[in-house]
Amino acid sequence: MPAGGSLWGGFWEQRARQLQRQVQSFKTLNVALFFSVQQYQERIRENRSEATRSLAGDGRQQPLRRSRYPALNQLCQGVRRLKEDLKEFHASSLVLLRGYQAEWEACVSEVAAAVGGMRLDAEALQACQATAARLEQSLQESRARLRAERQRRRLLHNALVELRGNLRVHCRIRPLLPLDNEPGDAVSQSSAVSAEVVRAVDDETVLVKCNRPGHPSINKTYNFDRVYGPAESQSVVFGDVCPLLTSLLDGYNVCVMAYGQTGSGKSYTMLGPHSKGGESHSDMGIVPRAVEELFRLISENPPSPEVEVSVVEVYNNDIVDLLAKDSPAVTSGAKREVTAAGDARKEAAPPTCKAVGSASELLRLVRGGLQHRARLPTLVHEDSSRSHLIVTVTVTTALGPDSADPPTGAGRKSSVCGPARPPRPPEPAGRAEQACATLQLVDLAGSECAGVSGATGPALRETSWINRSLAALADVLGALSEHRGHVPYRNSRLTHLLQDSLGGDAKFLVLLCVSPSQKHVAQTLQGLGFGTRARQVERGQARRRPRSRTGAV
Numbered sequence: 001m002p003a004g005g006s007l008w009g010g011f012w013e014q015r016a017r018q019l020q021r022q023v024q025s026f027k028t029l030n031v032a033l034f035f036s037v038q039q040y041q042e043r044i045r046e047n048r049s050e051a052t053r054s055l056a057g058d059g060r061q062q063p064l065r066r067s068r069y070p071a072l073n074q075l076c077q078g079v080r081r082l083k084e085d086l087k088e089f090h091a092s093s094l095v096l097l098r099g100y101q102a103e104w105e106a107c108v109s110e111v112a113a114a115v116g117g118m119r120l121d122a123e124a125l126q127a128c129q130a131t132a133a134r135l136e137q138s139l140q141e142s143r144a145r146l147r148a149e150r151q152r153r154r155l156l157h158n159a160l161v162e163l164r165g166n167l168r169v170h171c172r173i174r175p176l177l178p179l180d181n182e183p184g185d186a187v188s189q190s191s192a193v194s195a196e197v198v199r200a201v202d203d204e205t206v207l208v209k210c211n212r213p214g215h216p217s218i219n220k221t222y223n224f225d226r227v228y229g230p231a232e233s234q235s236v237v238f239g240d241v242c243p244l245l246t247s248l249l250d251g252y253n254v255c256v257m258a259y260g261q262t263g264s265g266k267s268y269t270m271l272g273p274h275s276k277g278g279e280s281h282s283d284m285g286i287v288p289r290a291v292e293e294l295f296r297l298i299s300e301n302p303p304s305p306e307v308e309v310s311v312v313e314v315y316n317n318d319i320v321d322l323l324a325k326d327s328p329a330v331t332s333g334a335k336r337e338v339t340a341a342g343d344a345r346k347e348a349a350p351p352t353c354k355a356v357g358s359a360s361e362l363l364r365l366v367r368g369g370l371q372h373r374a375r376l377p378t379l380v381h382e383d384s385s386r387s388h389l390i391v392t393v394t395v396t397t398a399l400g401p402d403s404a405d406p407p408t409g410a411g412r413k414s415s416v417c418g419p420a421r422p423p424r425p426p427e428p429a430g431r432a433e434q435a436c437a438t439l440q441l442v443d444l445a446g447s448e449c450a451g452v453s454g455a456t457g458p459a460l461r462e463t464s465w466i467n468r469s470l471a472a473l474a475d476v477l478g479a480l481s482e483h484r485g486h487v488p489y490r491n492s493r494l495t496h497l498l499q500d501s502l503g504g505d506a507k508f509l510v511l512l513c514v515s516p517s518q519k520h521v522a523q524t525l526q527g528l529g530f531g532t533r534a535r536q537v538e539r540g541q542a543r544r545r546p547r548s549r550t551g552a553v
């Protein structure tokens with residue numbers, strides 16, 4: 001309770017206000033209760049009057065109920081019928097259901113049987129796959145064996161070739177080109193494939209298969225030491241020439257000669273697509289590649305040998321010096337004639353022979369010489385060579401005291417090895433020995449049929465000389481293969497120039513170029529025949545070409 005009198009007064013005032021508020025709320029509650037009581041009383045009254053009304057209505061409805069009995073009866077009968085229908089429906093549904101169940105069970109057993117069958121199939125498939133894998137493996141093994149056998153056979157064949165005289169024939173089939181289309185020939189124009197009648201069966205076999213209406217059908221195979229298909233690159237072809245350069249530096253004469261009809265790819269193979277240079281490295285022909293490889297080998301094996309080059313062409317059976325640029329005769333258009341080494345007629349000058357110190361220097365000279373080479377567009381080839389081109393690279397190497405006649409390739413990175421030969425007797429003291437070897441790179445003019453090439457006038461004379469010199473070449477090879485006592489080298493300037501390589505002791509590679517086209521099939525058969533005859537030549541083993549510093553070869 002508060003302590004002071006004023007505090008007491010405040011307390012009671014507050015208390016009085018509270019009580020007044022309570023009284024007020026009780027009054028409000030009382031009024032609300034009053035109204036509720038009145039509402040309840042009102043509801044009781046309403047219920048009473050409703051009950052009275054209901055009792056009165058029940059008395060009125062008795063007759064109505066009685067009138068509704070028949071309808072109720074009908075309704076009951078309808079319900080009964082409905083129940084019976086329902087029962088029937090149930091029974092028929094049951095029958096259907098059983099039928100469906102039987103069908104389902106049959107399906108299930110069919111599926112089970114199929115699954116079982118599939119499992120068996122899968123097992124059989126697995127067994128087949130296992131067999132296929134075994135067969136694949138044995139195929140791989142057989143292939144590897146075949147490769148090894150081929151390699152062995154090639155080595156044996158190489159040894160045989162060395163023994164028979166180092167003359168190899170490689171055949172290159174060029175791709176089909178637009179120039180192979182025969183004017184007006186619907187077949188070859190519409191289908192390049194049908195016009196392709198020459199193909200490489202494997203890397204040693206060429207197949208010629210041709211059925212032309214009105215001509216006897218041809219189906220013939222030819223074997224060579226190596227066959228290049230149309231897709232084989234310049235570098236692949238050079239890969240087989242490359243080892244010969246090692247032999248050259250070991251003192252062996254080497255000759256690589258491209259033979260084939262006009263437009264068959266000889267210049268492409270030997271020089272590249274543009275003989276004037278500027279081609280991409282991958283297109284480079286054998287001449288630039290051989291020159292680069294030669295100087296690469298030289299740089300790896302010091303001391304450097306002396307290298308000289310001469311470039312001549314045989315044109316209309318005249319030997320023309322293509323390096324004699326300074327000659328007024330050449331600049332004025334007439335060409336200077338020279339003679340083959342060993343020719344009895346001494347009145348003609350030997351070809352210009354230039355010393356070179358690098359591959360680029362040598363190639364510059366060759367390209368310069370090529371600008372003077374005789375060329376002419378013909379109906380068969382728009383840039384046809386009308387002369388035989390002979391690039392001769394002479395390499396003179398000083399031989400060490402223990403280097404007399406080693407097996408080919410000794411001391412070099414790679415080589416085409418011949419069988420070992422007995423050592424030569426030692427040179428007298430004080431005489432340094434030199435190996436002087438020549439590399440002849442020959443791009444022959446193409447054989448051609450005057451009627452087909454459309455040659456007339458001077459061009460016809462060129463064609464005639466080309467064909468005559470190629471016939472002379474075939475005669476020489478024929479005489480060599482038959483071991484005739486007389487070999488007609490002097491029937492043509494070409495064979496005379498190549499005498500050392502053809503009948504001598506050089507390592508000789510003939511690159512036989514052929515067109516795959518049906519249009520050229522007759523010339524192709526002639527070329528393949530030439531290659532086959534060349535393979536029959538046996539010349540004896542290649543020998544190194546040593547000479548004393550003072551003496552001649």
Ligand SMILES: Nc1ncnc2c1ncn2[C@@H]1O[C@H](COP(=O)(O)OP(=O)(O)OP(=O)(O)O)[C@@H](O)[C@H]1O
Nearest residue numbers: 174262263264265266267268273381384385445446
């Ligand atoms: N392997 C090849 N791949 C692509 N094109 C080639 C191939 N061989 C030759 N050719 C093309 O075929 C055409 C004829 O080739 P090439 O000039 O070498 O013939 P050729 O035998 O030297 O003819 P000719 O004896 O008349 O001079 C050229 O356009 C050349 O580029």
